[in-house]
Amino acid sequence: MIEISEIKKILNSKLTSERYAHTLCVAEEAAVLAKRYGADKEKARLAGLLHDICKSDNRDSLLQMMREFGIIPDNVEEYAEKLWHARVGAAFCRQRLGIEDEDVLSAVRYHTTARAGMSLLEKIVFLADYISADRDYEGVQEIRTAVYAGLDSGMRVAAAFSMRELIKKQRLIHPNTVAAYNEAMREWVTVNRLRSGKSI
Ligand SMILES: [Fe+2]
Ligand SMILES: [Fe+2]
Incomplete structure (x- = not known):
């Protein structure tokens, strides 16, 4: 198993200084959320550290790794280059760093994009990326409050925010994000129905 200090060295060499600082903040936030929501703190810190490992790679390098790792972009990824670093990053962690933990890789x-049926760790890293200490975009406080109220409310608010932003910027929405949003909404609607005593 590769040492954390070795991973940090690799991250420091691959990422811009701003992205490296973001990575450290996401790792920290993921560890805090793991403690709060009963996940493995060290795994959360590791996944947080690794999440953007290929984010500073240029288009050519990402394309080359996609070929090398046998990644075929789906029909949304083909038109949404911002999504590439996540799939390539997971393959890089497996192939180049020897990370074998499937939950960390996922x-x-x-x-x-998030997806339906996310594990606790997947939700934690997805949400930590939205609310880490370095984040100061408009709307971050609403998402922070939702995440600290519960992971499911965090998923509902963050997935909705993500889709609104993509529409505003005229970008494609990955079906996994829609699935994550619908899953969180089903949960929320069900809870509200139970509270109000309605059966449907
Ligand atoms: Fe990312
Ligand atoms: Fe990130």
Whole structure:
């Protein structure tokens, strides 16, 4: 198993200084959320550290790694280059760093789109990326509050925010994000129905 100090060295050499600082903040936030929501703190810190490992790679390098790792972009990824670093990042962690923990690899892979049926660790890394200490975009406080109220409310608010932003910027929405949003909404609607005593 590769040492954390070795991973940090690799991250420091691959990422811009701003992205490296973001990575450290996401790792920290993921560890805090893991403690709060009963996940493995060290795994959360590791997945947080690794989530953007290929984010500073240029287009050519990402394309080359996709070929090398046998990644075939789906029909949304083909038109949404911002999604590439997550799939390539997970493959890089497996092939180049020898990371074998499937949950950690999935947390890296789905940190951008999310998906339905996410594990605790996947949700934690996805949400830590939204609310880490370095984040100061408009709306971050609403997402922070939702995440600290519960991971499911965090998923509902963050997936909705992500889709609104993508529409505003005229970008494609990955079906995994829609699936994550619908899953969180089903949960929320069900809870509200139970509270109000309605059966449907
Ligand atoms: Fe990312
Ligand atoms: Fe990130």
